[in-house]
Amino acid sequence: MRPSPAEIVRTLVAGRLPALAHLAHRPGPHHVRHVTDPEGRVLLLVPVVSDLAAALRPADGEADVALVLDVLDLPPAAGAPSLGRAWVSGWAARLDGDEARRAALDFAAAEPTGDLLDVGTRFHLFRFEVVEARWERADSVRRIDPGAYAEAEPDPLHPVEAELLADLADHHADQVAGYLRRQLGLADDNPGGPPRVVRIDRYGMVVAYGRPGARRRARLAFPQPVSDHAELARLLHPMLCRHAGASERSR
Incomplete structure (x- = not known):
């Protein structure tokens, strides 16, 4: 047995690795702090005053912003093979009120940080459901069914x-x-x-x-x-x- 492609993508985007955010029709990419919640949705912790926050501001007539999260594996030791690269995309929307508080708890469960205490003042939380997922490895790209991605679990040892x-x-x-x-x-x-x-x-x-x-x-x-x-x-x-x-x- 070995991890499925969906499990590998869930593992890569879980929040332990650095990530870049690419936003449609916006300059970038942007370094971003992120985790995934139990359903596999991506949570972004974004400083209120930042280029990323400005890029995530919807244009007139739009409710949210199309975003692609790009995560490259960092092998844990010399000579270790890479798990590859994960690309997940969706429509990012800012969370407020009770939604933001619940999302902050999900974020803290994956990555405890004192900055979550400042959500709503110095930081905003954004979330998107993954509507497209891809796994890139050895010069090949494989599409991952979003349902399989959502049902998969990140590797607990990663x-x-x-x-x-x-x-x-x-x-x-x-x-x-x-x-x-x-x-x-x-x-x-x-x-x-x-x-x-x-x-x-x-x-x-x-x-x-x-x-x-x-x-x-x-x-x-x-x-x-x-x-x-x-x-x-x-x-x-x-x-x-x-x-x-x-x-x-x-x-």
Whole structure:
């Protein structure tokens, strides 16, 4: 198993990565602070006094502004493959009153920031429902059904992926290398050094191995998808600690 294209787009636009906003018939692009709410709608936290706020002001006779959010993945470690780029678009409208307060709670759940206390004074919240989604990777672009996008869930490990990889490399390097060699059928003296995990998600791990100039990647799936960091730790413990795994089986 592996993340679906809709899950990857939801993960990319969840709010953990920098984003650019492209507005129809307006100068730009603009850097923007954003998250997605539980339904996948995009929330933008915009300073009242800014070029972006001016660009988001509807023209006469318009209720809202067409906007495309552009998010490029930042690989969490050297040699890690990119998840690509997500483009989601819709019609952004400013929120006020109770809507703004509820949206501020959704924003805080994804990214707590004191600036949310100033919504309505120094900041405005804008929201748009995704009406078109695209996933770009390896010079190809794939359209994602908006319904599939809305139903997908962001990967729960993505916000801590870099920390997880660093922990595996810094504190469990020998156990990880041994486990990966066993799974991939590699010799202990495999050219290019020990195999290493370069990406990790709820469904499994991407492993890099081989000599420089001829690096290869393989995907190792987990027995079942994990829901959070704690479940991942429980899953990896018997995998990496062979004695612990044998002890568990003997009970």
